[in-house]
Amino acid sequence: MKAKWFWVLLVMVAFPVGAWLASTTLEKRYTASMRLLVDTNIRTSDFPTIFSSVDDTMNYGRGRSAQSQLDILTGSNVLIDAIQRTARQHPKAFSSTQNLGQQYSDLVKRISFDTSQFSDVITLRVTMSDPNIAADTANNIGFAYIDFNKKMAEESGTAAENQLMALIDPIKKNLTELDAKISKLRSDAGVADATAQVSGDVNLASNLEQGLASTEAALAGAKAELQSAESALSKMDKRITASQSQVANPIVQQIDSQLSNARSDLKALLDRYLDDAPIVREAKARIAQLEAERAKEVAQIDAGHTSTPNPNRTQQELIVAGLRARANALEDQVAKLREEVANKRQRIEKYPELDRQIRELERDRLQKEATFQQLQQRLDMIQSTGRGRQAFARIVSTAIPPTNAPSFPDTRLFIFFGIGLGVVVSAFILMPKGEVDVYGAERPKARPVGSRRGQAVAGRNLPAKPRNGGGENGDQATRPEAPPPPNA
Amino acid sequence: MSAAPAADRTGFLSKIAFPTREAIYRYLIIFTIPFMIVITLFPSHLTSRIPWAPPPAFLLSIGVVYVAYLFAGPRVLGRTALDWVFLLWFLLSLTSYFSMAYDLNRIIRENDFINFSLFLFPAWAVYRALYAMTIMHPKVAINTLLVSLGAILLGTAVLGILQSQGPLRVWATEFAYNYGMGSTNILEGASDIVDRPTAVFGGPNIFGFVNTIGAAVCCGTALAMGKRLKEWQALVSLAALAVFAYANVNSQTRSAVFLISLLGLAVMTLIVRTGKVRVMVIAGLAFVLVVLGMVATARTGNYGYLTSIFETGLANDESYRIRAASAERVAILAPDIAKIGAGQDQWAQSLNTNYDYFAQGNNAADNAFVFAFFVLGVPGVIHMILLHAVALWMVLRLKVDEQGFLARLKYCAVLIISLFVIVTPVAIRHAKLETFIFFVMILGPVGAILNVQRQMERRKALEAAEAA
Numbered sequence: 001m002k003a004k005w006f007w008v009l010l011v012m013v014a015f016p017v018g019a020w021l022a023s024t025t026l027e028k029r030y031t032a033s034m035r036l037l038v039d040t041n042i043r044t045s046d047f048p049t050i051f052s053s054v055d056d057t058m059n060y061g062r063g064r065s066a067q068s069q070l071d072i073l074t075g076s077n078v079l080i081d082a083i084q085r086t087a088r089q090h091p092k093a094f095s096s097t098q099n100l101g102q103q104y105s106d107l108v109k110r111i112s113f114d115t116s117q118f119s120d121v122i123t124l125r126v127t128m129s130d131p132n133i134a135a136d137t138a139n140n141i142g143f144a145y146i147d148f149n150k151k152m153a154e155e156s157g158t159a160a161e162n163q164l165m166a167l168i169d170p171i172k173k174n175l176t177e178l179d180a181k182i183s184k185l186r187s188d189a190g191v192a193d194a195t196a197q198v199s200g201d202v203n204l205a206s207n208l209e210q211g212l213a214s215t216e217a218a219l220a221g222a223k224a225e226l227q228s229a230e231s232a233l234s235k236m237d238k239r240i241t242a243s244q245s246q247v248a249n250p251i252v253q254q255i256d257s258q259l260s261n262a263r264s265d266l267k268a269l270l271d272r273y274l275d276d277a278p279i280v281r282e283a284k285a286r287i288a289q290l291e292a293e294r295a296k297e298v299a300q301i302d303a304g305h306t307s308t309p310n311p312n313r314t315q316q317e318l319i320v321a322g323l324r325a326r327a328n329a330l331e332d333q334v335a336k337l338r339e340e341v342a343n344k345r346q347r348i349e350k351y352p353e354l355d356r357q358i359r360e361l362e363r364d365r366l367q368k369e370a371t372f373q374q375l376q377q378r379l380d381m382i383q384s385t386g387r388g389r390q391a392f393a394r395i396v397s398t399a400i401p402p403t404n405a406p407s408f409p410d411t412r413l414f415i416f417f418g419i420g421l422g423v424v425v426s427a428f429i430l431m432p433k434g435e436v437d438v439y440g441a442e443r444p445k446a447r448p449v450g451s452r453r454g455q456a457v458a459g460r461n462l463p464a465k466p467r468n469g470g471g472e473n474g475d476q477a478t479r480p481e482a483p484p485p486p487n488a
Numbered sequence: 489m490s491a492a493p494a495a496d497r498t499g500f501l502s503k504i505a506f507p508t509r510e511a512i513y514r515y516l517i518i519f520t521i522p523f524m525i526v527i528t529l530f531p532s533h534l535t536s537r538i539p540w541a542p543p544p545a546f547l548l549s550i551g552v553v554y555v556a557y558l559f560a561g562p563r564v565l566g567r568t569a570l571d572w573v574f575l576l577w578f579l580l581s582l583t584s585y586f587s588m589a590y591d592l593n594r595i596i597r598e599n600d601f602i603n604f605s606l607f608l609f610p611a612w613a614v615y616r617a618l619y620a621m622t623i624m625h626p627k628v629a630i631n632t633l634l635v636s637l638g639a640i641l642l643g644t645a646v647l648g649i650l651q652s653q654g655p656l657r658v659w660a661t662e663f664a665y666n667y668g669m670g671s672t673n674i675l676e677g678a679s680d681i682v683d684r685p686t687a688v689f690g691g692p693n694i695f696g697f698v699n700t701i702g703a704a705v706c707c708g709t710a711l712a713m714g715k716r717l718k719e720w721q722a723l724v725s726l727a728a729l730a731v732f733a734y735a736n737v738n739s740q741t742r743s744a745v746f747l748i749s750l751l752g753l754a755v756m757t758l759i760v761r762t763g764k765v766r767v768m769v770i771a772g773l774a775f776v777l778v779v780l781g782m783v784a785t786a787r788t789g790n791y792g793y794l795t796s797i798f799e800t801g802l803a804n805d806e807s808y809r810i811r812a813a814s815a816e817r818v819a820i821l822a823p824d825i826a827k828i829g830a831g832q833d834q835w836a837q838s839l840n841t842n843y844d845y846f847a848q849g850n851n852a853a854d855n856a857f858v859f860a861f862f863v864l865g866v867p868g869v870i871h872m873i874l875l876h877a878v879a880l881w882m883v884l885r886l887k888v889d890e891q892g893f894l895a896r897l898k899y900c901a902v903l904i905i906s907l908f909v910i911v912t913p914v915a916i917r918h919a920k921l922e923t924f925i926f927f928v929m930i931l932g933p934v935g936a937i938l939n940v941q942r943q944m945e946r947r948k949a950l951e952a953a954e955a956a
Contacts, residue, residue, distance in 0.1 A: 026590070027590075029589070029590075029593065031595060066842075067842050070842050074845070108845050109592060109593055109824070109844075109845045109846070110593040111844065111845065112594070112595050112843055112844035113842065113843050113844065114843065115842065115843070125595065127593045127594075127595065128593075407589075407595055408589040408590065408595075408596070409589070410589075410596070410598075412598065413596065413597075413598055413601060416598065416601055416602070416605075417582055417585070417586075417601065420578065420582070420601070420605055421578070421579075421582060423609070424574075424575055424578050424579075427571075428567070428571070428575060430562070430565055431562075431565045431566065431567040431571065432562045432563070432565060432566055432567065433566075433567055
């Protein structure tokens with residue numbers, strides 16, 4: 001067993017030392033790092049606008065993610081350019097027996113990256129035998145990437161310019177057509193400005209309506225005045241009496257005579273009779289009768305007269321004639337005003353449709369013009385910035401030749417390899433072969449042979465161990481009669 | 489202590505005897521194996537302050553092997569076929585790392601090698617620890633291992649179910665995050681967006697596969713009983729299977745759901761074969777109830793991922809498309825990596841594919857063969873096949889010898905190794921410690937028993953020769 005431990009110790013020392021020695025003698029590889037700032041903006045908006053397709057074209061070469069930038073970086077366009085740049089600096093950098101495709105395949109396997117979701121900077125590493133070539137290759141990859149990006153941006157810009165021109169031309173044509181349509185509508189309607197015309201006409205119609213209302217009121221007044229004058233005229237006599245002679249009424253004179261007699265009789269009777277005597281009362285009644293008859297008769301009666309035309313009536317007739325003429329004039333005026341108002345209203349009602357058509361066309365035109373201006377602005381921008389956007393990639397950390405430890409062989413890692421190998425081999429040294437004496441140094445003695453629990457203990461249900469068993473595999477031979485070892 | 493047997497002595501104190509060596513072995517094994525499984529599943533940052541933070545089970549395993557060596561000598565270190573596979577794996581990997589840097593000009597980092605070492609050495613150490621404990625006391629070690637695996641994996645399955653629904657959802661998620669091995673993936677899996685609980689593991693697929701292993705332990709134990717299977721044992725097996733199956737449906741792992749369905753059918757077939765009418769009727773009813781209960785419960789949850797393949801079809805399935813694309817990329821790399829692979833760096837199993845030319849093969853289609861080819865080339869594929877073939881060979885060579893515990897071990901081991909073999913086209917399970925550790929845990933006792941049985945045959949042959 002001591003020999004085994006010796007070998008274990010030897011292995012545990014020798015293997016790491018051997019690994020360390022191997023690490024110092026193996027061909028070294030150096031890894032140079034370059035950091036590149038790339039554009040990882042989202043390509044374009046998914047919102048469908050007229051510019052979406054232009055944006056798509058313009059931003060076609062832009063980054064969608066760090067992964068797409070890595071794919072561009074490891075693409076043949078960039079790497080072959082980088083190989084050619086490096087070959088100009090270091091003619092023996094790449095094997096002359098390899099063609100460009102093989103050199104590309106070789107280089108792509110020597111590159112590794114670090115990316116982070118929190119950063120737009122990609123760390124690019126190139127592993128090569130020569131530290132200077134590794135650094136130059138890393139930098140050249142960065143330059144090639146920037147140039148390729150710029151080229152892509154220019155191509156995209158040109159395509160976008162053509163696309164914009166293709167969009168602008170039909171809009172221009174459309175604007176011209178719209179202008180013609182608007183002019184035709186205006187000329188057909190006879191208005192330069194429908195809106196202003198509508199406003200004026202509406203005002204005029206309102207004024208006319210006001211005039212009509214006041215004229216109608218005046219007409220009503222005139223008619224009422226005429227009616228009153230005619231009524232007064234109808235009451236006037238056409239002729240009046242110019243001179244008249246009168247005499248006393250003979251009937252009245254007769255009644256007066258009879259009345260005087262009656263009163264005299266009454267007086268005489270009163271002298272002889274009381275007031276309530278029938279004859280008195282009869283006399284009084286006679287008097288009352290005569291007085292009543294007297295009252296019914298006029299005192300004088302016409303004896304003869306002459307007549308002339310009534311001057312008041314004549315004057316009234318003149319007034320009525322004047323009033324009638326005025327009423328007729330007002331009626332004519334009202335009729336004309338009504339006709340005019342109706343005409344105006346009819347005209348005004350036609351304006352909204354015309355106005356709608358013109359407004360619609362103008363709105364369309366306005367929209368087209370805004371689009372046209374935006375497109376033109378974009379076109380100007382693309383043309384002024386050199387056909388498209390500039391490539392957005394910069395080397396933010398140039399690769400410098402690694403002067404410290406090579407990336408391979410890593411001495412520390414090789415020592416780990418040695419330790420690991422030492423542990424495994426040591427384990428195998430310590431392990432006896434599979435045919436180890438499973439009886440062990442001694443049998444468990446807790447239970448008598450044949451008890452249920454004891455049957456499962458290792459070796460309990462095995463046949464008896466021969467005296468010369470074990471030993472050859474590192475175990476001590478067990479002697480059944482021997483006492484248990486001290487550690488039992 | 490008196491020299492007389494304890495049972496012959498009188499008085500309470502005088503009956504207390506110092507534990508025998510066998511008892512000490514037994515107690516240590518009964519404590520150590522569950523503890524090893526628990527700290528494997530719940531590392532709880534126990535070793536986070538140690539450089540490179542090795543898995544706690546690794547340190548425990550080294551301690552177990554050392555203590556076993558002190559107790560029982562070199563026999564606990566007996567070499568097995570699987571050790572050669574481990575050695576080959578390590579040598580291939582070292583060669584691959586060298587080639588990765590020297591031939592392929594890839595940058596190799598310390599973490600690449602350390603990560604690989606923190607996978608291979610712990611797995612090997614756990615295998616050796618189980619081997620050693622089985623040599624010390626086979627029956628106790630095997631029974632403890634199977635019971636512990638079944639019970640603890642049942643616990644993680646329940647934890648996974650709790651993460652997906654119920655009032656303890658937050659607690660189960662935080663508990664698993666604080667003590668489990670899955671880190672932030674646990675929180676992601678339990679979130680409403682993903683809704684694929686991972687229990688304590690680093691992904692729902694791993695959780696699903698480990699559930700299948702737990703189910704395989706239950707089924708294997710039941711299958712080993714054969715016609716001696718009792719009613720309560722059948723019911724317990726089915727109940728455990730139902731829990732594992734439900735956890736798998738929750739984790740929405742399609743391959744695991746399929747495999748666990750096969751296991752359920754296997755148990756039902758066994759129950760039918762027992763010929764016991766009562767057991768058949770009760771188990772049949774239980775099976776139907778379990779299926780109905782799962783379907784009814786599943787209708788209330790979000791199982792979009794599990795059922796998406798029926799809507800999209802295989803060709804349009806997102807998982808399939810990623811795998812197919814990854815396989816195509818590995819095919820592009822094939823001329824360069826066929827010799828010894830592209831090296832297993834720390835991102836080889838991730839979806840990080842854009843840091844160098846060879847990184848496009850990472851993830852390797854979630855296919856064990858493609859992955860082995862990607863990291864170790866053609867030798868890697870041969871090695872991967874050899875690993876599974878050796879494991880199957882070991883298990884099939886195991887003789888039951890009419891011992892119940894050996895029958896249970898054999899059935900469970902056959903099922904578990906078969907699971908690993910079956911999933912090779914759709915998952916990388918042999919290169920992840922989270923899953924591979926169960927592979928070596930079950931093979932440790934198998935290796936030990938094989939060595940014991942081979943030694944027995946040699947003894948018999950020797951005795952026969954001596955007698956002749």
